[in-house]
Amino acid sequence: MLGRLGNWVREGQIWGSVFRHGVPRDRRTRAMAILSNVFLHLHPVAIRKSGIRLSFTWCMGGLTFFLFLVEVVTGVLLMFYYRPTVEYAYFDIEGLRAHVTLGLLRELHRWGAHAMIIAIWLHMLRVFLTGSYKPPREFNWSVGVILLVLTMLLSFTGYLLPWDQLAMWAITVGSNMARATPFVGYEGPGAAFIQIGGVPLVHAGDDARFGLLAGTFVGPNALLRFYVLHCVFIPLVVTVLLGVHFWRVRKDGGISGPL
């Protein structure tokens, strides 16, 4: 009965218009299943047998991408409940925990972020240990390193948003580093030489840390700045680079293997 219903659906016009191939049961339709789907066609049609072995890839690159999607979905939902101002931020998080049904959103988002960082490091470890950065994949390794840095920046900017003691002081410790940037941080080597007639051009009110925090301390401007970076700018850049990364995996010959 159920099988008959299934067949009826799959032979109908609606199903046929979405999936332009028959049930993937033979070689041709299985190839079509990959080729005619915009998401699945990130994959090649066929792949070397050693490449799908879990002991070879550890699945870490794929999981990093999946966790990125988890972060996007839970992040968008969190944005419904959160206002990035000093007056509201902390209490919105508190309210989220107290009043929102099935309030796992923040947990999923936070632990997903931690898991994503671990997964991306382990992905890098795997790619290194299999020598998969060697020609012709040099450039894609570089793109991957940038993605790794951006992932950590995503996490770093998100860390501030709950606006609790943990968040504010972690960002204070982290952003104080920028004060010491050579030449562009006011406590950095060389900054004292950048002056006109004894008037220093690099000072606490215009140095690298000021650019990061939009102020001389972690305050309302920093909160807004980190929010925009976290929710809009860095995810956009990551999305573009992910496209490049995946495309290059295909173009450089798929999952690596002995030549």
Place this chain on the structure above:
Amino acid sequence: MVNYLAATSALDDVKHVINVLCEPHWFLIISVVALAVFLLKYRTVTKPAVAGTIGALCTLAFLVSCLDSNFVKIVTKADNVPIVMMMVLVGFLLWLAFRQAALNDERMERGEPLREAGADDKVLVWPDLVYIELIALVLCTAALVVWAIVLPAPLEQPADPNVAPNPAKAPWYFLGLQEMLVYFDPWLAGVVLPGLIIVGLIAIPYIDKNPRGNGYYTFKERPFAISTFLFGFVILWVVLIIFGTFLRGPNWNFFGPYEFWDPHRPAALLNTEFHDLFWQGLLDRRLPEHFLIRELPGIVLVVGYFVVCPVLLKATFFRRMYLQMGFIRYNVMAFLLLMMMLMPIKMALRWMFNLHYVVGITEWFLNV
């Protein structure tokens, strides 16, 4: 009753020994030795029986440690749980990789094909890969949901710029960098060295001209590349994160895993400067007036390190590598390697001589 007390005090002695062994210099030396033994004896260590025993012993040690309240307190702190998971994963995956490397290296010695061989041996992505991906996603989602239910995300008191927590820690993935702050000024620990980590990682494929070991697990064919990378990743990244997370307490003092985080413990000794050691200790003279002359010995030492070492290494250990890499690649590699080694060198100098700065031009914020 008597036996019980004797057993408790014996356990306390063990805890004390472990607390001492977790002091930074011992912990780092033990980690480096462990990594070296692992790399030298990877074929023996990765045998399932040996690795299984090591894994079981570590698990047992962890479980026994959980009887200690100070240990439980630091390990189960919500934000520290992922780091415990990372330590387990890193250990397990290193075993997995080196087990396969050992098998491949033995196969190559016997002239057999690699485990990954068979480029023509292809399977269709539908269904073989897409189903693996689906299962991985489902398992990952399930694990994440369970994690989210069991462990609430931390939320402390509202942010207050007037009340600084002690210790104030960066997010856990940056704790390796915060640990470097103990040994270097922020311009190095927070800006230059992290920047060079990124540049160095990007440079790896352009420096490494070894054509072998492309696309399969091996250690024998690329011992230098893998050892260097693992020294950086395991010792200078993961171990330093462990320091920063589990062993750094109030006032950034070091605490053993079974020690109470006492905020009133006195801070470390006063540090000495290299210029004091040189002018007063060695030459028995007063410090020169001008700071450039005062710091000259330190500057010579640092510049000499970066100039002399590549030349010496080129003539000795790296002779073959230099021929393979050429002038530019070799010097970029040597510079990055020496930069990486600054951290363990500075740590050793601090532990042995309480050395603060090699070059201390505080006038320009230029301290090394």
